[in-house]
Amino acid sequence: MTLHPILVALRRHKAGVVLIALQIALTLAIVCNAVFIIGQRVERIGRPTGLHEKDLFMVEQTWVGAPSGDDPASIEKLDALQRADLATLRRLPGVVSVAAANTLPLTNNSWGGGVSLKPNQQNATTRSVFYFGDEQLLPTLGLKLIAGRAFNAGDIVHQGFRDTRTPPIVIVSKPLADSLFPHGDALGKTVYFDGSRATTIIGIVARLQSSSTSSWSSGFDYNSAIEPVRLDAYFSRYVVRTRPGREQAVMAAARDALYAANPMRVISDDPGDDNGIRSFAQIRDQAYRADKGMAILMGVICLILLGVTAAGIVGLTSFWVGQRHRQIGVRRALGARKIDILHYFQIENGLIAGAGVLLGVLLALGLNQWLMSHYEMTRMPLPYLLTGVLAMLALGQAAVFVPARRASNVPPVVATRSV
Amino acid sequence: MFGYYLDLALRSLKRSRGLTALMVLSIGLGVASCMTTLAVFRAASGDPIPWKSSRLFVPQMGIWQESARNADGEPLDALTYTDAMALMRDHRAARQSAIYAIAPAVFPARSGQHPSTVGGYAVYGEFFRMLDVPFLYGQGWTSQEDAAAAPVVVLSRALNLKAFGGIDSVGRMLDVSGHDYRVVGVTDDWNPQPVFYDVFGSGGFTPEGPGLFMPFTRAIAAKLSNGRTACDKEPTQPGFAGLKQSDCVWITFVAQLDSAAAARAYRRYLDDYAGEQRRAGRFGGKPNNRLRDLPAFLDAEHVVPGDTKVMLLVALGLLVVCLVNTVGLLLAKFLRRSAEIGVRRALGAPRGAIHAQFLTEAGVIGLAGGTLGLGLTWLGMIEIRLVLPPRLAALAQLDGSLLLATMATAVLCTVLAGLYPSFRAARVQPAWQLKSS
Numbered sequence: 073m074t075l076h077p078i079l080v081a082l083r084r085h086k087a088g089v090v091l092i093a094l095q096i097a098l099t100l101a102i103v104c105n106a107v108f109i110i111g112q113r114v115e116r117i118g119r120p121t122g123l124h125e126k127d128l129f130m131v132e133q134t135w136v137g138a139p140s141g142d143d144p145a146s147i148e149k150l151d152a153l154q155r156a157d158l159a160t161l162r163r164l165p166g167v168v169s170v171a172a173a174n175t176l177p178l179t180n181n182s183w184g185g186g187v188s189l190k191p192n193q194q195n196a197t198t199r200s201v202f203y204f205g206d207e208q209l210l211p212t213l214g215l216k217l218i219a220g221r222a223f224n225a226g227d228i229v230h231q232g233f234r235d236t237r238t239p240p241i242v243i244v245s246k247p248l249a250d251s252l253f254p255h256g257d258a259l260g261k262t263v264y265f266d267g268s269r270a271t272t273i274i275g276i277v278a279r280l281q282s283s284s285t286s287s288w289s290s291g292f293d294y295n296s297a298i299e300p301v302r303l304d305a306y307f308s309r310y311v312v313r314t315r316p317g318r319e320q321a322v323m324a325a326a327r328d329a330l331y332a333a334n335p336m337r338v339i340s341d342d343p344g345d346d347n348g349i350r351s352f353a354q355i356r357d358q359a360y361r362a363d364k365g366m367a368i369l370m371g372v373i374c375l376i377l378l379g380v381t382a383a384g385i386v387g388l389t390s391f392w393v394g395q396r397h398r399q400i401g402v403r404r405a406l407g408a409r410k411i412d413i414l415h416y417f418q419i420e421n422g423l424i425a426g427a428g429v430l431l432g433v434l435l436a437l438g439l440n441q442w443l444m445s446h447y448e449m450t451r452m453p454l455p456y457l458l459t460g461v462l463a464m465l466a467l468g469q470a471a472v473f474v475p476a477r478r479a480s481n482v483p484p485v486v487a488t489r490s491v
Numbered sequence: 492m493f494g495y496y497l498d499l500a501l502r503s504l505k506r507s508r509g510l511t512a513l514m515v516l517s518i519g520l521g522v523a524s525c526m527t528t529l530a531v532f533r534a535a536s537g538d539p540i541p542w543k544s545s546r547l548f549v550p551q552m553g554i555w556q557e558s559a560r561n562a563d564g565e566p567l568d569a570l571t572y573t574d575a576m577a578l579m580r581d582h583r584a585a586r587q588s589a590i591y592a593i594a595p596a597v598f599p600a601r602s603g604q605h606p607s608t609v610g611g612y613a614v615y616g617e618f619f620r621m622l623d624v625p626f627l628y629g630q631g632w633t634s635q636e637d638a639a640a641a642p643v644v645v646l647s648r649a650l651n652l653k654a655f656g657g658i659d660s661v662g663r664m665l666d667v668s669g670h671d672y673r674v675v676g677v678t679d680d681w682n683p684q685p686v687f688y689d690v691f692g693s694g695g696f697t698p699e700g701p702g703l704f705m706p707f708t709r710a711i712a713a714k715l716s717n718g719r720t721a722c723d724k725e726p727t728q729p730g731f732a733g734l735k736q737s738d739c740v741w742i743t744f745v746a747q748l749d750s751a752a753a754a755r756a757y758r759r760y761l762d763d764y765a766g767e768q769r770r771a772g773r774f775g776g777k778p779n780n781r782l783r784d785l786p787a788f789l790d791a792e793h794v795v796p797g798d799t800k801v802m803l804l805v806a807l808g809l810l811v812v813c814l815v816n817t818v819g820l821l822l823a824k825f826l827r828r829s830a831e832i833g834v835r836r837a838l839g840a841p842r843g844a845i846h847a848q849f850l851t852e853a854g855v856i857g858l859a860g861g862t863l864g865l866g867l868t869w870l871g872m873i874e875i876r877l878v879l880p881p882r883l884a885a886l887a888q889l890d891g892s893l894l895l896a897t898m899a900t901a902v903l904c905t906v907l908a909g910l911y912p913s914f915r916a917a918r919v920q921p922a923w924q925l926k927s928s
Contacts, residue, residue, distance in 0.1 A: 087915065091819035095812055102808040109801070136596040136606045137669035142714065142730030185722075234733055236725040266725050306716050331605065338596055338608045344881060365878025366798050373524060373809050380517045380809075384816040387513055391823030447797040 078420050081396075088388050089424055096428030096464055099381045101435035104460040105443065106370040108452045113367040117360045119293075121177040122245070122279030124214025127168075127319050128352040130176055131161070131310040131326055134338045138306060142232070150304035151230045153334065158206075160333045161310055164325050166318035171208035171311045172302045174233070176352070177281040178359035184282075184289070185266040187252060187297070192267050198251045200244075200295035201282045202265070204303045205311075210243070210277070212313045218246065220259050220275035223300045233305035238269035245280040247294040249273065265297070285359050287448060323349050378467060385471035389417065393479040400479055401486025410480040417476035418469060425468035429461050436460065492844075493851065500852035507824065511856065514820050514905075518860025521813030522901045523867030527875055528799070528806040530868075530893055534886035535696070536795045539683035540622065544785035547621070547687075548746045548754060550578065552765050553779025554738060555723040566779045567721065568792060569691040569740040572711075574768075579615065583760050584746035585753070586621035588614045591742050592692045592718035593710055597654065597703070598666035609650055611703035612689070613710030619645070619676075621747045622688065627651075629661035629676035632706060636675075640708035645676040650702045668713065672705065684886055685794045687785055689743050692718040695794040698885050717741045738773070758782045796883065814908050817856075821912040825849055829919045836921035845917040853909025854902055861901030868897050 082089050135153065139146030154172060161170040175181040183204070186196025203209070207223040222243070229239050242263075249258035262272050280296040282289040314322045327339055327349055339348035345358050393400075400413055436457060443449040504511040538544050552574060553566035570578070575589040591613050596606045618624070619631035628651075632643045644665060651660055655674075664671045682700025686693040714731040719741065726737035734741070748754045761780050768774045783791060832845055869889060876884040 087822055087911070088819060091815055091822070095815045095819065098808065098812045098815065102805060102812070106805055134594075134596060134608050136598075142732065185725075232729055234726065234731070235729045236727070236733075269725070335605065338606055340608070362796075362798060362879070366802070368878050369802060369875075370805065373805055376520050376524065377809055377812055380520065380813055380816050383513050383517070384819055387510055387820045388823050391827060394827065443801065447801055 075419070075423070078416065078423065082420065082423070085392065088392070092385060092388055092424050093428035093431065095381050095384055096425050096468065097430075097432035097435055099377050100429055100432030100460050100464045101439050103374050103377055103463075104432075104436040104452065104456055105439050106374050107460070108440070108456050109449075110367045110370050110374075111456070112450070113363040117363050117367075119281065120279065121281040121356075122213075122215060122277065122294075123177060123281075123352065124313075125352045125356065127314045127316055128213070129312050129314070129319060129323050129326075130173075130179070130350055130352070130355065131312065131330070131339070132307065132348045132350075133157075133309075133330065134307045136336045136338060138336070147230070147232045147304045150232075151302065154230075154302060154304060154308050156333065157308065157330060158310065160329050161312055161326060164322055164329055166314050166322045166325075168313045168315055169208050169212045170313075171212040172206045173209055173309055173311050174202075174204040174303050175283040175309065176213075176311060176355065177283055178285055178355050180284055180286060180359065182282070182284040182289070184284070187248070187295075188264040188267060189252060191264050191270065193264070196267070198248065198295060199289075199292045200248050200297050201284065201289065201292075203280070203283070203296060203298045204301040205298060206302050207300070209298065209311070212311050213280075214313070215280060216278040217243075218276055218278045220273070222275055223298075227300040228302060229300065230302040230304055233303040236269070238265055238271050239300050240271055241274045241300060242271045243275035243277060243298040244273050245294055245296040246276055246278055248292075248296060249276050251292075251295065271299075290448075319351055323351060382467055382471040385421065385468060386475060389421065389472050389475040390478070393417070393475045396479075397482060398486060400482040401484055401489075404482065404484035405487040413480040413482070414476050417472055417479055421468050421472035421476075422465070425465050429464050432464065433457060433461065492847070496848045496851035497855070499848055500855045503824075503828070503852060504855065510820055510824055511859075514817050514856050515859045515863055517813040517816050517820075518857060518901055518905055519863030519867055521810035522861065522864035522897055522904070523871055524806040525803075525810045525900065526864065526868045526893060526897045527871030527887075528803045529896075530872065530887040530889065531875060531879065531883060532795070532799045532803045534684070534888065535799050535883060537684065538786060539685055539687045540785065543623065543747075544687075546747055546749055547785045548584075548748050548757065548782050549785070549788045550744055550746060550757070550761050551781040551783075552761065552774070553776060554740075554765075554768070554774045556775040564779070565791060566781055567691075567740045568743070568788075569719075569721065570742045570744055571738055571740050572735040572742060573773075574764075575742040575744055577764065578744060578746075581760070581764075583757055585749050586617040587744070587746040588618040588621060589707055589742050589744050590614050590618070590688055591707070591710070592689055593705070593715045594718070595668040595703075595715055597650070598669075599654070609702035610697075610699070611647075611701045611705070613707045613715065614704050615707050618688075618704070618745075619678075621745065622683075624681050625679040627677045627679045628659040629674070631704075632675050637706050637708055640706060640712045642670060642672045642709060643675045643706065644672040645678060645704040646674055647678050647700060647702050648680055649700075651677045667703070667705070668715065670713065678704075685789060687789060688745050690789070690792050690794060691721075691740075691743050695792075695796075696883060696886065698881055711735070754782065754784075799883070810904070814904055817905060817908040818911060821849075821853060821856075821909050822915065825852075825912045825916040826919075828916075832916055832919045833921045833923070836919065842917040845919075846913050849913035849916050850906055850909050853905050853913065856909075857902035857905030858898075860905060861898040864897050864901050865894060868893070 139149050158170050158172060161167060174183060183202040187198050187200050188196045206228045207225050210222045227241060231237060252258060252263060253261060258273050262270055264270055282293050282296060340346050440452040551566040551568060579589050593613050594608045594610050597609045598606045616632045616634055616637050627648055631645060636643055644667060651657060654665060655663060660674045660677060663674050665674055685695040686697055720739050722739035726733035726739060748757050761782055765774060765778055765780050872887060872889045875887060
């Protein structure tokens with residue numbers, strides 16, 4: 073079959089052809105970008121923290137009427153309070169280990185700064201978040217040490233949370249070690265935090281995600297340093313690892329035990345995000361709720377778009393089939409087979425969809441470009457576009473099949489009637 | 492005549508149920524997705540204090556070295572303690588307040604309950620008049636009480652209900668962080684969004700309003716911890732004293748300037764002050780000061796989350812596709828009735844009448860689509876709570892104006908979509924149609 077008669081026929085339905093092609097183009101442009109957004113969010117949500125996240129929860133509490141922490145005596149008092157809490161939690165049945173920590177990945181409470189190779193370097197070599205914790209932090213979080221040694225009890229110091237001293241040793245994540253020392257010889261080297269605070273790398277953990285999920289830390293998502301410090305402040309945070317399956321039971325017991333040991337504190341009982349005791353699964357869920365929501369919304373919009381476009385093709389093609397009823401009969405009477413009629417409409421749709429897809433590719437790239445310049449968006453990889461093109465062509469063929477088959481069923485006898 | 496067209500439209504729509512349902516569904520879905528995302532966007536980008544926002548200004552000063560500055564060249568959205576105090580001391584605006592977020596523990600009046608932390612702000616007494624904070628009982632504190640760092644508090648309606656059972660508690664005492672504070676006022680519900688007076692700390696939106704306010708000077712004297720702090724260099728001294736002397740920023744500032752001249756004068760004052768500090772060696776880098784009114788400030792801060800804009804954009808795209816779809820289907824529907832048009836034209840109907848008939852039909856589809864859209868928008872507002880962060884979702888409200896906008900958009904869009912098809916229908920040649928049928 074030559075294309076010529078199809079093209080001639082199409083010229084008589086310019087408006088309809090243009091509308092379908094336009095609809096396919098717009099659908100392709102939006103669906104490609106939406107699916108790309110979904111892909112990015114899914115990838116983001118799936119990022120590992122480096123923690124063994126099961127059977128892990130965090131306690132966040134604020135002291136009431138506690139000392140200010142500005143002078144050595146009050147820091148000692150705060151530290152004693154904190155050590156008492158750690159002991160209380162350790163005594164709970166079902167607890168494997170407990171550590172003091174200033175923050176955890178995904179909680180968006182961040183301590184951060186520049187890391188340099190030389191003191192008072194004009195521009196820091198890289199940036200990192202800082203974790204502070206005691207010797208129990210590595211085993212409690214389940215971090216994998218790949219070089220050097222972990223902290224032992226003798227390494228741990230305690231200081232006020234606005235104290236600016238840095239302990240002499242630090243453990244860093246591998247990505248931070250690599251960005252400081254690309255040749256892999258970070259162990260034993262001295263680095264400088266915030267320009268001037270010198271410290272020596274004594275251990276490297278395989279992975280530890282940033283405590284921030286915001287755009288602030290994008291670019292150094294896995295740069296983390298752990299300082300052997302118990303921070304003494306008006307608040308404290310503890311991480312608790314429980315025996316498998318005991319997480320919920322221990323979480324419930326922890327609140328009562330802490331209040332019983334010292335009622336002069338606030339552990340938020342907010343039913344939502346601000347609860348003082350949250351499992352790591354909850355923390356993860358909260359951190360990525362917006363991303364999940366965005367992905368779901370984009371998915372819903374894509375489905376609606378594809379449905380509407382497919383329905384539009386069915387509707388308009390059905391109209392054309394009805395309009396050309398008699399012509400189809402004439403063709404059949406002149407010897408065209410059913411399959412020829414079917415192919416006619418399929419090829420016609422292929423042509424229109426092809427034109428729409430061409431325009432759609434341009435629109436998709438343009439939209440991606442525009443999103444890149446206005447929002448945090450990266451360039452859409454080609455596979456997304458190619459998949460989109462194939463999907464749109466397939467959608468067109470699927471949508472046209474029903475009306476095209478109806479056309480092919482028009483009996484040749486129609487040609488002899490009603491002329 | 493309109494009644495007749497309406498009757499014709501309903502008959503025609505009934506004749507091809509599938510096509511009609513398709514169009515109504517497509518309009519409904521398009522409009523609903525648009526309205527749902529629009530509600531979120533509108534809530535996020537709203538003016539929190541429309542009657543006064545053009546007279547409220549936020550001074551910003553770039554005080555750090557170039558290397559420590561934001562990539563976009565914007566100065567920080569908070570001040571150091573030293574600078575905030577200098578601006579308060581010089582008092583060049585009609586009203587002004589340094590502000591920082593506090594979260595002290597409040598002891599329950601009744602025993603047997605655990606104390607709880609209450610989020611609030613340390614502000615100057617002028618804050619309440621400047622931002623038109625509504626009061627249920629009492630009022631803000633005086634400038635004398637500011638100067639004396641007096642232990643007074645203003646409670647929110649919610650905290651007053653919790654602590655005092657909702658009575659007029661002015662003059663009563665409340666234990667805040669282990670000290671007695673005298674209640675001087677109770678505000679009515681007040682939680683403007685975005686939280687324009689503390690974008691630095693809040694990030695823009697908070698589901699709950701501030702629970703209490705106390706004098707800035709008092710909070711400093713009591714060393715009440717602040718929320719967010721941003722530093723270029725670590726403070727040289729530890730503790731709260733070190734924070735106060737450091738070049739870390741943690742205090743937000745709002746000034747009321749009632750005329751363009753006052754704003755110009757304040758801008759000049761700000762530049763002079765920054766220049767002085769630069770000469771004294773306190774500020775690094777190039778001069779980089781801003782004095783924006785509230786709408787401009789919120790815009791520059793990118794308070795509206797990028798995601799909500801992208802959502803709105805994609806939903807708009809969906810609406811456009813739905814409209815293109817409707818144009819195509821209407822075209823098919825109208826031209827299918829060429830014979831009928833031919834008869835009407837031959838019997839003397841002018842082109843205008845055909846136009847009117849088909850636009851009425853489009854309008855009916857729009858109305859039906861709008862009604863469906865209303866239902867879907869209502870559903871969407873429930874569903875959006877599942878996919879958006881609660882602090883944003885809580886803002887999106889289904890109100891009268893949104894309902895009206897849904898209906899109007901649906902009808903307007905469908906009539907627009909019907910323009911070309913009805914134009915084509917009106918141009919049908921009567922002779923041709925009569926001949927061939």
